[in-house]
Amino acid sequence: MTIAPDAPPLVCETLEDVIAALRERGLRLTASRRLVLASLFAAEAPVSAEHIAVAVALDLTSVYRNLEVLEQQGLARHVHLGHGPGLYALLVGGEREFLHCERCHAVAAVAPAELDPVRDVIRERFGYEAHFTHFPITGICPACRAYAP
Amino acid sequence: MTIAPDAPPLVCETLEDVIAALRERGLRLTASRRLVLASLFAAEAPVSAEHIAVAVALDLTSVYRNLEVLEQQGLARHVHLGHGPGLYALLVGGEREFLHCERCHAVAAVAPAELDPVRDVIRERFGYEAHFTHFPITGICPACRAYAP
DNA sequence: CCCGCAATCGCAATCGTCTTGCAATAGCGC
DNA sequence: GCGCTATTGCAAGACGATTGCGATTGCGGG
Numbered sequence: 001m002t003i004a005p006d007a008p009p010l011v012c013e014t015l016e017d018v019i020a021a022l023r024e025r026g027l028r029l030t031a032s033r034r035l036v037l038a039s040l041f042a043a044e045a046p047v048s049a050e051h052i053a054v055a056v057a058l059d060l061t062s063v064y065r066n067l068e069v070l071e072q073q074g075l076a077r078h079v080h081l082g083h084g085p086g087l088y089a090l091l092v093g094g095e096r097e098f099l100h101c102e103r104c105h106a107v108a109a110v111a112p113a114e115l116d117p118v119r120d121v122i123r124e125r126f127g128y129e130a131h132f133t134h135f136p137i138t139g140i141c142p143a144c145r146a147y148a149p
Numbered sequence: 150m151t152i153a154p155d156a157p158p159l160v161c162e163t164l165e166d167v168i169a170a171l172r173e174r175g176l177r178l179t180a181s182r183r184l185v186l187a188s189l190f191a192a193e194a195p196v197s198a199e200h201i202a203v204a205v206a207l208d209l210t211s212v213y214r215n216l217e218v219l220e221q222q223g224l225a226r227h228v229h230l231g232h233g234p235g236l237y238a239l240l241v242g243g244e245r246e247f248l249h250c251e252r253c254h255a256v257a258a259v260a261p262a263e264l265d266p267v268r269d270v271i272r273e274r275f276g277y278e279a280h281f282t283h284f285p286i287t288g289i290c291p292a293c294r295a296y297a298p
Numbered sequence: 299c300c301c302g303c304a305a306t307c308g309c310a311a312t313c314g315t316c317t318t319g320c321a322a323t324a325g326c327g328c
Numbered sequence: 329g330c331g332c333t334a335t336t337g338c339a340a341g342a343c344g345a346t347t348g349c350g351a352t353t354g355c356g357g358g
Contacts, residue, residue: 026305027305028304028305028306028353028354028355029354029355030305030306030307030353030354031307031353032306032307032308033306048344049344049345050344058307058308059307059308059309060344060345061307061308061309061345061346061347062306062307062308064344064345064346065306065307065346066306082284084343084344085343085344085345086344086345099271099275099277099279101277102283108275108277110275114274117270117274118267118270118271118274121266121267121270122248122267122286122288125263125266125267126248126257126259126291127290127291127294128248128250128257128286128288128289128290128291129288129289129294130248130286130287130288131287131288132287134251134287135284135285135287136284137271137277137279138279138280138281138283138284139271139277139278139279139280140277140278141276141277142275142276142277145276145278175326175334176334177324177325177326177333177334177335178325178326179324179325179334179335179336180324180336181335181336182335197315198315198316199314199315207336207337208336208337208338209315209316210316210317210318210336210337210338211335211336211337213315213316213317214317214335214336215335233314233315234314234315234316235315235316
Protein backbone atom coordinates (compact mmCIF):
# COMPACT_ATOMS: atom_id res chain seq x y z
CA MET A 1 0.00 0.00 0.00
CA THR A 2 1.30 3.40 -0.90
CA ILE A 3 0.68 6.66 0.86
CA ALA A 4 0.15 8.90 -2.14
CA PRO A 5 -1.95 8.14 -5.17
CA ASP A 6 0.02 6.19 -7.75
CA ALA A 7 -1.34 8.05 -10.72
CA PRO A 8 -3.39 11.13 -11.46
CA PRO A 9 -7.06 10.40 -11.03
CA LEU A 10 -8.76 8.97 -14.08
CA VAL A 11 -12.39 9.63 -13.66
CA CYS A 12 -14.83 7.12 -15.11
CA GLU A 13 -18.56 7.05 -14.99
CA THR A 14 -19.48 3.51 -15.91
CA LEU A 15 -18.11 0.01 -15.62
CA GLU A 16 -17.60 0.13 -19.38
CA ASP A 17 -15.45 3.27 -19.02
CA VAL A 18 -13.23 1.51 -16.51
CA ILE A 19 -12.93 -1.62 -18.61
CA ALA A 20 -12.08 0.47 -21.66
CA ALA A 21 -9.38 2.31 -19.69
CA LEU A 22 -7.85 -0.97 -18.60
CA ARG A 23 -7.89 -2.43 -22.09
CA GLU A 24 -6.18 0.65 -23.47
CA ARG A 25 -3.31 0.05 -21.09
CA GLY A 26 -2.90 -3.57 -22.05
CA LEU A 27 -4.23 -4.92 -18.78
CA ARG A 28 -6.17 -8.12 -18.82
CA LEU A 29 -9.79 -8.41 -17.95
CA THR A 30 -9.83 -11.54 -15.90
CA ALA A 31 -12.84 -12.89 -14.10
CA SER A 32 -11.33 -11.77 -10.79
CA ARG A 33 -10.77 -8.27 -12.04
CA ARG A 34 -14.34 -8.01 -13.24
CA LEU A 35 -15.64 -9.21 -9.91
CA VAL A 36 -13.58 -6.69 -7.97
CA LEU A 37 -14.75 -3.91 -10.25
CA ALA A 38 -18.36 -5.01 -9.99
CA SER A 39 -18.06 -5.08 -6.23
CA LEU A 40 -16.62 -1.57 -6.13
CA PHE A 41 -19.35 -0.33 -8.44
CA ALA A 42 -22.02 -1.89 -6.28
CA ALA A 43 -20.69 -0.25 -3.11
CA GLU A 44 -22.07 3.13 -2.20
CA ALA A 45 -19.30 3.78 0.31
CA PRO A 46 -15.62 2.79 0.46
CA VAL A 47 -15.15 -0.89 1.28
CA SER A 48 -12.32 -3.02 2.60
CA ALA A 49 -10.43 -5.60 0.58
CA GLU A 50 -11.75 -8.20 2.98
CA HIS A 51 -15.31 -7.09 2.27
CA ILE A 52 -14.77 -7.49 -1.46
CA ALA A 53 -13.09 -10.86 -1.10
CA VAL A 54 -15.99 -12.24 0.90
CA ALA A 55 -18.64 -10.65 -1.28
CA VAL A 56 -17.38 -12.18 -4.51
CA ALA A 57 -15.61 -15.26 -3.11
CA LEU A 58 -12.12 -14.35 -4.24
CA ASP A 59 -8.76 -14.86 -2.62
CA LEU A 60 -7.82 -11.86 -0.47
CA THR A 61 -4.42 -11.65 -2.16
CA SER A 62 -6.01 -11.37 -5.55
CA VAL A 63 -8.30 -8.62 -4.35
CA TYR A 64 -5.37 -6.65 -2.93
CA ARG A 65 -3.42 -7.05 -6.15
CA ASN A 66 -6.32 -5.91 -8.26
CA LEU A 67 -6.91 -2.92 -6.05
CA GLU A 68 -3.22 -2.09 -6.36
CA VAL A 69 -3.52 -2.11 -10.14
CA LEU A 70 -6.59 0.08 -10.05
CA GLU A 71 -4.80 2.59 -7.84
CA GLN A 72 -1.74 2.57 -10.08
CA GLN A 73 -3.99 3.33 -13.02
CA GLY A 74 -5.69 6.15 -11.17
CA LEU A 75 -9.03 4.37 -11.29
CA ALA A 76 -9.48 3.81 -7.55
CA ARG A 77 -8.25 5.13 -4.22
CA HIS A 78 -8.19 3.98 -0.64
CA VAL A 79 -8.81 6.01 2.49
CA HIS A 80 -7.97 5.30 6.14
CA LEU A 81 -10.89 6.02 8.41
CA GLY A 82 -9.44 5.70 11.87
CA HIS A 83 -7.85 2.35 12.66
CA GLY A 84 -8.83 -0.74 10.77
CA PRO A 85 -8.33 -1.73 7.17
CA GLY A 86 -7.99 0.71 4.30
CA LEU A 87 -11.24 1.30 2.43
CA TYR A 88 -11.38 1.38 -1.35
CA ALA A 89 -13.55 3.22 -3.83
CA LEU A 90 -13.56 3.82 -7.56
CA LEU A 91 -13.05 7.37 -8.76
CA VAL A 92 -16.47 7.33 -10.34
CA GLY A 93 -17.73 10.88 -10.59
CA GLY A 94 -14.42 12.33 -9.46
CA GLU A 95 -12.11 12.37 -6.47
CA ARG A 96 -13.59 12.55 -2.97
CA GLU A 97 -12.25 13.88 0.29
CA PHE A 98 -13.45 12.79 3.70
CA LEU A 99 -14.41 13.94 7.16
CA HIS A 100 -14.54 11.26 9.80
CA CYS A 101 -16.23 11.31 13.18
CA GLU A 102 -14.11 9.49 15.67
CA ARG A 103 -17.00 9.17 18.07
CA CYS A 104 -19.78 7.66 15.92
CA HIS A 105 -17.59 6.80 12.92
CA ALA A 106 -19.82 8.70 10.53
CA VAL A 107 -18.13 9.53 7.25
CA ALA A 108 -18.80 12.57 5.11
CA ALA A 109 -17.52 12.38 1.53
CA VAL A 110 -17.26 15.71 -0.25
CA ALA A 111 -15.98 16.97 -3.58
CA PRO A 112 -12.49 18.50 -3.30
CA ALA A 113 -13.82 21.94 -4.15
CA GLU A 114 -15.81 21.96 -0.95
CA LEU A 115 -12.63 21.72 1.08
CA ASP A 116 -10.78 24.41 -0.86
CA PRO A 117 -11.50 27.05 1.78
CA VAL A 118 -9.89 24.79 4.37
CA ARG A 119 -6.98 24.12 2.06
CA ASP A 120 -6.57 27.84 1.50
CA VAL A 121 -6.23 28.62 5.19
CA ILE A 122 -3.72 25.83 5.66
CA ARG A 123 -1.71 26.97 2.66
CA GLU A 124 -1.68 30.58 3.81
CA ARG A 125 -0.65 29.80 7.34
CA PHE A 126 1.65 26.82 6.97
CA GLY A 127 2.53 26.55 3.30
CA TYR A 128 1.22 22.99 3.19
CA GLU A 129 -0.90 21.86 0.27
CA ALA A 130 -3.26 19.65 2.21
CA HIS A 131 -5.54 16.93 0.94
CA PHE A 132 -7.93 14.63 2.71
CA THR A 133 -8.34 11.86 0.17
CA HIS A 134 -6.09 9.37 1.91
CA PHE A 135 -6.28 10.55 5.52
CA PRO A 136 -9.53 12.33 6.33
CA ILE A 137 -10.21 15.28 8.55
CA THR A 138 -10.81 13.71 11.94
CA GLY A 139 -13.02 15.11 14.64
CA ILE A 140 -16.49 15.15 16.14
CA CYS A 141 -19.43 15.38 13.76
CA PRO A 142 -22.34 17.80 14.26
CA ALA A 143 -24.68 15.11 15.55
CA CYS A 144 -22.22 13.90 18.19
CA ARG A 145 -21.44 17.47 19.20
CA ALA A 146 -25.12 18.13 19.75
CA TYR A 147 -25.54 14.94 21.72
CA ALA A 148 -22.55 15.37 24.01
CA PRO A 149 -21.25 18.86 23.45
CA MET B 150 -4.57 1.52 21.05
CA THR B 151 -7.49 3.86 21.18
CA ILE B 152 -8.58 6.42 18.64
CA ALA B 153 -9.50 9.20 20.98
CA PRO B 154 -7.50 10.40 23.93
CA ASP B 155 -8.37 8.42 27.03
CA ALA B 156 -8.31 11.39 29.36
CA PRO B 157 -8.15 15.14 29.21
CA PRO B 158 -4.60 16.27 28.72
CA LEU B 159 -2.60 16.66 31.89
CA VAL B 160 0.23 18.95 31.09
CA CYS B 161 3.48 18.44 32.91
CA GLU B 162 6.76 20.25 32.57
CA THR B 163 9.28 17.96 34.22
CA LEU B 164 9.85 14.29 34.86
CA GLU B 165 9.15 15.06 38.52
CA ASP B 166 5.76 16.50 37.58
CA VAL B 167 4.86 13.33 35.73
CA ILE B 168 6.04 11.09 38.53
CA ALA B 169 4.08 13.12 41.03
CA ALA B 170 0.95 12.83 38.87
CA LEU B 171 1.33 9.07 38.70
CA ARG B 172 1.89 8.73 42.44
CA GLU B 173 -1.19 10.77 43.17
CA ARG B 174 -3.25 8.26 41.22
CA GLY B 175 -1.84 5.29 43.03
CA LEU B 176 0.16 4.02 40.09
CA ARG B 177 3.45 2.33 40.78
CA LEU B 178 6.77 3.72 39.74
CA THR B 179 8.51 0.66 38.51
CA ALA B 180 11.90 0.62 36.89
CA SER B 181 10.26 -0.04 33.51
CA ARG B 182 7.91 2.88 33.92
CA ARG B 183 10.78 5.20 34.76
CA LEU B 184 12.72 4.05 31.73
CA VAL B 185 9.80 4.63 29.40
CA LEU B 186 9.27 8.07 30.86
CA ALA B 187 12.95 8.91 30.62
CA SER B 188 12.96 7.79 27.00
CA LEU B 189 9.96 9.95 26.17
CA PHE B 190 11.55 12.90 27.92
CA ALA B 191 14.77 12.44 26.01
CA ALA B 192 12.99 12.37 22.64
CA GLU B 193 12.54 15.68 20.88
CA ALA B 194 9.98 14.21 18.47
CA PRO B 195 7.33 11.49 18.81
CA VAL B 196 8.83 8.00 18.94
CA SER B 197 7.54 4.49 18.35
CA ALA B 198 7.09 1.89 21.07
CA GLU B 199 9.70 -0.19 19.27
CA HIS B 200 12.14 2.70 19.45
CA ILE B 201 11.66 3.00 23.20
CA ALA B 202 11.92 -0.74 23.78
CA VAL B 203 15.25 -0.91 21.96
CA ALA B 204 16.58 2.28 23.52
CA VAL B 205 16.06 1.16 27.10
CA ALA B 206 16.17 -2.61 26.61
CA LEU B 207 12.64 -3.36 27.72
CA ASP B 208 10.12 -5.86 26.50
CA LEU B 209 7.91 -4.37 23.77
CA THR B 210 4.79 -5.51 25.60
CA SER B 211 5.80 -3.66 28.70
CA VAL B 212 6.45 -0.51 26.72
CA TYR B 213 3.02 -0.69 25.09
CA ARG B 214 1.35 -1.24 28.43
CA ASN B 215 3.15 1.69 29.99
CA LEU B 216 2.27 3.93 27.09
CA GLU B 217 -1.32 2.85 27.44
CA VAL B 218 -1.30 3.88 31.10
CA LEU B 219 0.25 7.23 30.27
CA GLU B 220 -2.42 7.88 27.67
CA GLN B 221 -5.18 6.86 30.04
CA GLN B 222 -3.82 9.33 32.55
CA GLY B 223 -3.65 12.08 29.97
CA LEU B 224 0.12 12.31 30.28
CA ALA B 225 1.02 11.19 26.77
CA ARG B 226 -0.50 10.86 23.32
CA HIS B 227 0.26 9.01 20.12
CA VAL B 228 -0.02 10.26 16.56
CA HIS B 229 -0.14 8.38 13.25
CA LEU B 230 2.15 9.89 10.68
CA GLY B 231 1.31 8.09 7.49
CA HIS B 232 1.67 4.33 7.63
CA GLY B 233 3.93 2.66 10.12
CA PRO B 234 3.75 2.47 13.89
CA GLY B 235 2.05 5.01 16.10
CA LEU B 236 4.43 7.58 17.57
CA TYR B 237 4.27 8.63 21.18
CA ALA B 238 5.05 11.85 23.00
CA LEU B 239 4.52 13.24 26.48
CA LEU B 240 2.22 16.21 26.84
CA VAL B 241 5.09 18.29 28.15
CA GLY B 242 4.38 21.94 27.47
CA GLY B 243 0.86 21.21 26.27
CA GLU B 244 -0.96 19.37 23.53
CA ARG B 245 0.44 19.42 20.00
CA GLU B 246 -1.18 19.06 16.60
CA PHE B 247 0.63 17.95 13.49
CA LEU B 248 1.10 18.57 9.80
CA HIS B 249 2.75 15.78 7.86
CA CYS B 250 4.41 15.88 4.46
CA GLU B 251 3.65 12.68 2.63
CA ARG B 252 6.47 13.30 0.19
CA CYS B 253 9.48 13.96 2.45
CA HIS B 254 7.82 12.86 5.71
CA ALA B 255 8.63 16.13 7.43
CA VAL B 256 6.54 16.76 10.51
CA ALA B 257 5.45 20.12 11.82
CA ALA B 258 4.20 20.17 15.41
CA VAL B 259 2.18 23.22 16.36
CA ALA B 260 0.22 24.43 19.36
CA PRO B 261 -3.54 23.88 18.94
CA ALA B 262 -4.19 27.62 18.89
CA GLU B 263 -2.28 27.87 15.64
CA LEU B 264 -4.77 25.58 13.95
CA ASP B 265 -7.84 27.33 15.31
CA PRO B 266 -8.40 29.26 12.07
CA VAL B 267 -8.45 25.97 10.20
CA ARG B 268 -10.77 24.47 12.79
CA ASP B 269 -13.04 27.49 12.48
CA VAL B 270 -13.48 27.08 8.74
CA ILE B 271 -14.22 23.39 9.10
CA ARG B 272 -16.71 24.02 11.88
CA GLU B 273 -18.49 26.74 9.92
CA ARG B 274 -18.75 24.74 6.72
CA PHE B 275 -19.25 21.18 7.96
CA GLY B 276 -20.08 21.39 11.63
CA TYR B 277 -17.19 19.10 12.51
CA GLU B 278 -14.99 19.96 15.46
CA ALA B 279 -11.69 18.85 13.97
CA HIS B 280 -8.46 18.04 15.69
CA PHE B 281 -5.13 16.92 14.38
CA THR B 282 -3.53 15.42 17.46
CA HIS B 283 -4.10 11.81 16.51
CA PHE B 284 -4.30 12.02 12.72
CA PRO B 285 -2.35 14.94 11.30
CA ILE B 286 -3.10 17.23 8.41
CA THR B 287 -1.57 15.41 5.46
CA GLY B 288 -0.18 17.06 2.34
CA ILE B 289 2.87 18.48 0.66
CA CYS B 290 5.13 20.72 2.72
CA PRO B 291 6.44 24.09 1.49
CA ALA B 292 9.90 22.72 0.72
CA CYS B 293 8.58 19.87 -1.39
CA ARG B 294 6.17 22.19 -3.17
CA ALA B 295 9.04 24.47 -4.08
CA TYR B 296 11.14 21.57 -5.25
CA ALA B 297 8.51 19.84 -7.38
CA PRO B 298 5.55 22.18 -7.62
C1' DC C 299 -9.05 -22.02 -34.05
C1' DC C 300 -4.98 -23.03 -31.76
C1' DC C 301 -0.19 -21.46 -29.60
C1' DG C 302 2.58 -19.49 -26.57
C1' DC C 303 3.95 -15.97 -23.52
C1' DA C 304 3.35 -13.03 -19.93
C1' DA C 305 -0.14 -11.35 -16.79
C1' DT C 306 -2.75 -13.06 -13.22
C1' DC C 307 -4.38 -16.42 -9.88
C1' DG C 308 -4.69 -19.23 -5.52
C1' DC C 309 -2.37 -20.88 -1.69
C1' DA C 310 0.94 -20.80 1.90
C1' DA C 311 4.11 -18.41 4.27
C1' DT C 312 5.85 -14.05 6.09
C1' DC C 313 5.83 -9.45 7.79
C1' DG C 314 4.75 -5.41 10.85
C1' DT C 315 2.07 -3.63 14.51
C1' DC C 316 -0.24 -4.39 18.43
C1' DT C 317 -2.81 -7.35 22.02
C1' DT C 318 -3.77 -11.11 25.23
C1' DG C 319 -2.87 -15.00 28.64
C1' DC C 320 -0.37 -16.37 32.36
C1' DA C 321 2.93 -17.41 35.77
C1' DA C 322 6.59 -14.90 38.16
C1' DT C 323 8.11 -10.51 40.16
C1' DA C 324 8.17 -6.47 42.82
C1' DG C 325 6.09 -1.72 44.47
C1' DC C 326 4.01 0.18 48.28
C1' DG C 327 0.74 0.64 52.25
C1' DC C 328 0.57 -1.32 56.70
C1' DG D 329 9.25 -7.28 56.86
C1' DC D 330 4.27 -8.93 54.98
C1' DG D 331 0.96 -9.32 51.85
C1' DC D 332 -1.89 -7.59 48.29
C1' DT D 333 -2.07 -6.47 43.72
C1' DA D 334 -0.04 -3.80 39.95
C1' DT D 335 3.29 -4.82 36.80
C1' DT D 336 6.62 -7.59 34.20
C1' DG D 337 8.61 -10.85 30.63
C1' DC D 338 7.77 -14.38 27.56
C1' DA D 339 4.98 -16.85 24.35
C1' DA D 340 1.22 -16.92 21.52
C1' DG D 341 -2.21 -14.77 18.79
C1' DA D 342 -5.00 -11.17 16.18
C1' DC D 343 -5.11 -8.47 12.25
C1' DG D 344 -4.06 -6.10 7.99
C1' DA D 345 -1.18 -6.46 4.25
C1' DT D 346 2.67 -8.42 1.34
C1' DT D 347 5.69 -11.85 -0.98
C1' DG D 348 7.13 -16.30 -3.28
C1' DC D 349 5.88 -19.60 -6.37
C1' DG D 350 3.93 -22.99 -9.22
C1' DA D 351 -0.41 -23.36 -11.86
C1' DT D 352 -3.71 -21.03 -14.76
C1' DT D 353 -5.51 -18.14 -18.33
C1' DG D 354 -6.27 -13.87 -21.22
C1' DC D 355 -5.28 -12.49 -25.56
C1' DG D 356 -2.42 -11.21 -29.71
C1' DG D 357 -0.35 -13.62 -33.60
C1' DG D 358 -0.25 -17.22 -36.82
